[in-house]
Amino acid sequence: MSSIDTPLVEVRNLTKHFGSVIALNGISMVVKPREVLCLLGDNGAGKSTLINTLAGVHQPTSGDFIVGGKSTTFYSPRDALDAGIATVYQDLAMIPLMSITRNFFMGREPMVGFGPFKRMDMKFADDVTRDEMHKIGIDIRDPQQAVGTLSGGERQCVAIARAVYFGAKVLILDEPTSALGVAQTSMVLKYVNQVRNSGLGVIFITHNVRHAFAVGNRFTVLNRGKTLGTYEKGAISIDELQNLMAGGKELQVLSDELGGTI
Amino acid sequence: MSSIDTPLVEVRNLTKHFGSVIALNGISMVVKPREVLCLLGDNGAGKSTLINTLAGVHQPTSGDFIVGGKSTTFYSPRDALDAGIATVYQDLAMIPLMSITRNFFMGREPMVGFGPFKRMDMKFADDVTRDEMHKIGIDIRDPQQAVGTLSGGERQCVAIARAVYFGAKVLILDEPTSALGVAQTSMVLKYVNQVRNSGLGVIFITHNVRHAFAVGNRFTVLNRGKTLGTYEKGAISIDELQNLMAGGKELQVLSDELGGTI
C-alpha cells in the first residue's frame, strides 16, 4: 500500500445520469500518492460531476470505484471524508452565517470532556483555524467572524485550508483559483505543491492551462462526459494541452487575432 | 461628444463606505469610446464595489461621477441602464427559475399591442435571444428553457450577450472569464474586441493578466480601495503588470519555484 505505484483512488468506467441528462459516460482515472492529477476540460465536460461522485455527493449510476485497493461505495460525503478524501467544492460548501471556526470544523468538530459534558473544544478549534489560515497567507482578525463577511478569495482560502487540514490521503480541488487574485493564486499553487510533497494525492481542476502546467504531474482531459486521454507532463506541450482542453476546437485563429496571449 | 477623446464615463475621487468598512477610498478613472479599460487588482481591492457604484447598485459616499460630460447620480441600476451603461455582474444577476428569454429581457421587455392589450412580444424576444446566443457561440435548444438548467459557462454567456445587446455606450464586465473554459474564454475575448471596435467603451475586470493584455488598451490597477496607477498598453510589460496586480508583492520567488508558468 505504501508503494508509490499503488493508486490511492482508481475509477473505472464510471457513468452518471441525471434524469435524462447523461453527465458522465464512462470515465476512467487513477490518482497516485505524491502526484497532482489535473482534471481538464470544457465547461459542462463533467469535471464537477466526477469529483462530486468521488466525494460521495452523488452515487454513480454504474462503474467501479477502488479506494486503497478495495472496491468501495460512498453513500454520503461523510463516508468519503472518513476514507481520507477531502474536497474543496466549486461552490465551496460553506455556511455564510456561521463563523470561520465553525465552518472550518463543520462535520468534524473537535471534542473535549466526558459523558454528558462532552462539548466542542472551541479554544483548540479557534487556534487551529487561525494557524491554518496564517499558513495559507491570510491573517484573520477573529476566527469567530462570519464567513459571509469574507471576500470571495478569502473564503476560497478557508475552504482550501480546511480540506488540507483534514485531507488524510487525497485532496480534491475544484477550480480553486478561478476567483483568486494573482497573489492568492500563487499561494494556492505553492500549497498544492507542498501537499503533494508531503505524500498526498491531489486532484486539481482548472481552466487555466498555465496553472495546470505549474503544478500537475499528469493531465486527464474530459470531453462531453468521456475521458479524452491522460498525458504525463513531459509528453505534451502547453499548446497541445490547451487545444485538448478546448474540446479539440482550433484556437489558433482566434489566439493569433488577439496577440497570442490567452 | 463624438470625439474619440471625450470620456464616456469619468470617475473622480470616488469613496464608498459600508458601515465601518471603507471599500473605496478615492478612486479616479476614465473610460473613452473605442477602448477597453482593464480594471485589475487583488481580491478585495474594491473592483466589484467600484463597478457596482458605476452601475447604480450602490450610491457613492462621496466623489464625482461624470457621464457623457455631465455630472450624474444614479439612484438605481435602471438609471444606469437608461444612461447606456450595461453591466455583467460577478454574480451574474440572473434568475435561475426563469427562462433564458425572460432573463435576457428582464427589466427591458419588448412590448407589442396597444392600451390594455399591450403585452410582451414573446416571439421577438425568443428570436433575439436565440440570435444573440448563437452569435456568442452557444446554440440553445429552447429559449424557454430555465436558466438554472444551463452550465455555469453557458449562464455567463447569456449575461454577456444580454449586456452587449443592451449596452448602448459602456459595457462593464466583472470577471466574465473566471468560470469559463478555454474555448468560451476565447469567444468572450473576441467578443470584447468586437464590441470595442463597434465604438463602445468597455470596462473589463479580470485576475488573468494574459486575458487583460489580450484585449486591454489601458490598465487601471486598484489596491486596497485606491488607484495604484493607470498604464497604457505600450507603457508596461506583462510581468510588471502582474506584479502590480498582486498588490506589489514579490512573485518572482514563487513563480520561479513553480516553473514560471503562472
Add this chain to the structure above:
Amino acid sequence: QEVSIIAVTHGQASDPFWSIVKNGMMQAGKDSNVKVDYRAPETFDMVAMSQLIEAAVNQNPAGIVISNPDPDALGPAIEKAVAAGIPVISMNSGIAAASKLGIKLHVGQEELSAGKTVGERLAGLGLKHVLCINQEVGNAALDQRCQGVTEGFAGGKVTVLPTSADPAEIEAKIQAALTSDTSIDLVLGLSAPLVGERAVAVVEKMGNGDKVKVASYDLSASFLQAVADGKALFAVDQQPYLQGYLPVTFMALNSRYGTIPAGNVASGPSFVTQEAAAQVIEKSAQGIR
C-alpha cells in the same frame, strides 16, 4: 329507504357545548332509527355555513335541522331548502326569524335573551361588577351571551375580557383582572370546561373566594363539582342535549307520520345550583348534560 336527516350548526364538533348537541342528535337518530349527519364549519363562519346548508339541500334529506345565529346570512339557503320542500327545524338560535323563513319550529332559546335572564339573576343576588370572559371573541353567539348579561344586569357594570381557549392564559388574565380591578365581584365564564373551571382555580389560589364569586354558562363535571362544593354560584344550563335530541326526533316523526309540534320548545336557560349539581356530574362527564 332509510330516513336521512342533516343537521347544520355553527358550532364546531370540538366545542364542548356543541359536542353535547351532537351527542343528543346521534342518540335521537339511534332511538328513532333514522340516519343523522352532523355538519358544521370549523370556525364561526356564516358564509361557509350557508354553503353547508345548500350542500344539505342538494342531498334532498327528509329534514334539515339548523342553528340560525345570523338569519340575514343564512336566510337565502334556508329559503332554498323550504322551496325544495324539505322541512326545516331551527334550534339554539334564530327564534325570531323562524316563522318568517318558513321554519317549522324552534327548539331552544336565543343566546341574547338567555343572557338577559342570567344578568337579571346576577343583579338579583346584589352583585355589582361582572367580569364576562369570552374565550372566542367574534363568535357572535358567544358575544351575545355577554351582551345579554349586560342588558339584563341593570344597575351594575359588565366588563368583557377576551382570551383564547388556553388554560394558562385564561388563568393569568383572570388573576390580572382581579388584581388590577378590585371592584369585580363575579367572574362569569361563557364555557364551564374552558373558562369556569379556570376561574374557580384562580379565585381559590388568590384566596378571595369570600369576595369574588364564580358562575358559568354550560356544564362540566369539574365545574359542577365546584358548584356542589360551594366554590361557584351556579351553572347556566341550556340543555344542549335536548336542543339536539328533540329536533331530530320531531323530524323523524314528521317524516314517518307527518306530525310536528305546533309551537316552539324552550329548552333553557335553567340554573344548576349547589343542591342539584351533584346529581348532574356523572351525566356531564359523559357529554349528556
Add this chain to the structure above:
Amino acid sequence: MSIVADDKIKKTPADERLKKASVATTLLRRPELGAVAGLVLVTVFFLLTANPSMFTLAGIMNFMAPAAQLGILAVGASLLMIGGEYDLSIGSMVAFAGLVFGAALVVWQVPLSVAILIAILMAVVIGVVNSQIVIKTGLPSFIVTLAFLFILRGLTLVGLKWASGGATQLRGMKEAAAGSPLTSIFSGDAFQGLFAWLASNDLIAKFPNGTPQVSGIPVEILWFIVIALLATWVLLRTRFGNWIFAVGGDERAARKSGVPVVRVKTVLFIITALCATLVAVLTVLDAGSTDARRGFQKEFEAIIAAVIGGCLLTGGYGSAIGAFLGSIVFGMVLIGLTYTSIDQDWYLVFLGGMLLVAVMFNNVIRKRVTGER
C-alpha cells in the same frame, strides 16, 4: 454577424448526452400540472365515496361557490408568493373590508358605488402600508403581515361594536344596497334567464314548485374565473408579470437588471388587499351581514391552495391557474365531506390527510414528469 463557425455550436438538437426529449414533456413542465393531478385524484375519491348529488349541476355550483371565494384570495396570494412575499393579513382584511363596506352602506348610508369606492381606497391604503413596512424595514413579510392579521381583526371587532352599537354583527346591507345597478355585478346569480329557460324545458333539474334548482351561476364564480384568467395573462404575457417572477426569483438580481422592485412589491400587496376586499364585498352583499369572524384563517387556506397549485413557498415559481385549480381542490375537500357519510368528528383528520395526499401526489407527478430530483 456570422462570426461563429458551425463546429463551434455546442449543443445541437440531437445531443448524444440526452437520453430522450419529448414535446409533451415541455407542456407538462408547467407548474399547474400537479394541481391538475390533485384535482383528478380528489374528484375520483368523491366519485367513489360521496352522494351522487355532489356532481349534479347544483352540487357543482355548491362546492364551486366556496372554491371561488377562496380562489379569488388564492390567485392574489399566488401572485404575491411568486413575487416572493406572503400576506397573512388577507383573512382579517376580508373582515375589515366587510366592516368598512358595511358601515359605509348602513351607517353612513352612502350609495353602493361610493361604498365600493371607499372599500377599494381602504384596500389600497392597507396594501401600501403593508408593503412599505416590509420594504423599508427589510423584515420578512410573514411577520409584518402577521401583525396586521391581529391588528385588522382587532379593528374589525372594535369597529363592529361601534357601528352596530355593541354587537359583533352588522346587518341590513342587502336592503341598503337594493336598487343599485351594481348589485347584480356583486351579488346573486348570473344568467338567471337562461337557467329558467333551461329548467322550463326540463334540461336542468327543478324544485317541485317549478323553479330551477340552480337559478344561475353565482357571480363569485364568474369573478373567480375572470380574475384567474387576468392574473394568468399578466403573469405570462405582460412586462409586469416578468417582473413578478424576477422579483420573487432573486430580488437583488432583479434590481440589478433594472426591475423596479419597490413598485412591483407595492402593487402586489395592493392586489392582494383588493382581492380580499372583493371577497368581502361579494360575501357581505350575499349574506347581507358581516361579523367579526369573517375570513378567519382564509390566509392559510389561500396559501394552501396556492401551494397545491404549484407555487413555491420560496417565491419565483408558480401560476395563477394553479392557484385556481388548487382552490377548487380545496373547495371540493371542504364541502365534499358533507356529501359522504364520514362523521364530522373526523373532519380535520380528513382535511389534513387530503391536503397531504394532494400535495405529495402533486410532487411525485411533477418529479416524475420533469425528471427533477
Add this chain to the structure above:
Amino acid sequence: MSIVADDKIKKTPADERLKKASVATTLLRRPELGAVAGLVLVTVFFLLTANPSMFTLAGIMNFMAPAAQLGILAVGASLLMIGGEYDLSIGSMVAFAGLVFGAALVVWQVPLSVAILIAILMAVVIGVVNSQIVIKTGLPSFIVTLAFLFILRGLTLVGLKWASGGATQLRGMKEAAAGSPLTSIFSGDAFQGLFAWLASNDLIAKFPNGTPQVSGIPVEILWFIVIALLATWVLLRTRFGNWIFAVGGDERAARKSGVPVVRVKTVLFIITALCATLVAVLTVLDAGSTDARRGFQKEFEAIIAAVIGGCLLTGGYGSAIGAFLGSIVFGMVLIGLTYTSIDQDWYLVFLGGMLLVAVMFNNVIRKRVTGER
C-alpha cells in the same frame, strides 16, 4: 510551517480600511440582542401604563406562567427554525399528547411514570413521521406539518370522545396522578418551604390568612429556564449545535461537509414534539383535565416568540435564549393589557401593534449595532 513571509499577511489587526473596531460590538452581535431591547421596551411600556401590581412578585409569576408554557414550545421551535424547518403541528401536538397522556392515566390507569413514558414514545413517533415525510418527499415542512396540524387536532377530538365516552373533555388526571413522586416535578409550585418562610418573616406579601400570596415558583417556569439553558448549551457548545446551524444555513453545503443532515433534522423534529409533550403533561397535571382546544394556535405564538428572539425565518441564525426572551415579551404583552385601563376590545390591535413594534425595534437595534444593511 512558517512558509508565509510576514509581508504576505493580508489583514493586520490595525487595518486602515476599518473605521473602528470595538470589543463591545462583538458582544452585541448576538442574535438575542434585539429580544433584550424588545423586552426593555415592553417593560418600560407597562411600567408606565399598567397597574403597579403587574410587577409585584405575584404579578410576575402570573405572566411568567403562560410565558413559560409558550417558551418551552418556542425554544424547541427555535432549534428547528435554526435548522431550517418549521413545525406547525406543535399546537395540535399539545392537545394530542395531552389526550394520550390523560387517557393513559385515567382510561388505562397506568402509573404516572408509565403514562409519561407512553407520551414520550408517542412524541418520538410523531417527530419521526413528520421528519421522514419532509426529508423523503422534499416537500416544505410548512405544508407537511400544516397537514399534521389538522390531522392531530382531529385525532384529539375523536380520541377524547372515545376516552370520555362522548364529551370533549377528559378529567380526573389529578386524582389518578396523586401520590406519585413524579407529581411534584411536573405540577404545582417549587420551593414552597422557602416561600412560606419568606412570608412568615414578612419578606414577601401574604394573604390576610397568613399564607404567602405566591406559594412558590410554578414548576413550568423552572422547566422553561432549564430547557432554555440546555438548548443554549447544545447550540453553542456541542457538535450537534454546530450541525443545527450548518443544516439550517445551507443543507447541501452541510451534507458536503459530512454533516448527517437526515439525522439532525429527525432529532430536531423529535425535540419539538417532545417540547409539546412536556407542555401537555404540565398543563394536564396542572388543570387536571384536557380538552380538544388545548394548544390552539400555539405554533404561531411559538414562531412569533422565536422571531422576536432573533431567529431568521430562513434558518441558520438565531438563539434559544432569544426565544426565551421572546416568549417573555409575548407573555407580557398577552397578559399585560389586562393590567391597563385600555378597553379590552382593543386587545388584538394591541397585540399586533406590540408585535410589530417589538420586531421593528429589535431589527433597528441590531442593524444599528452590527452596521449591517
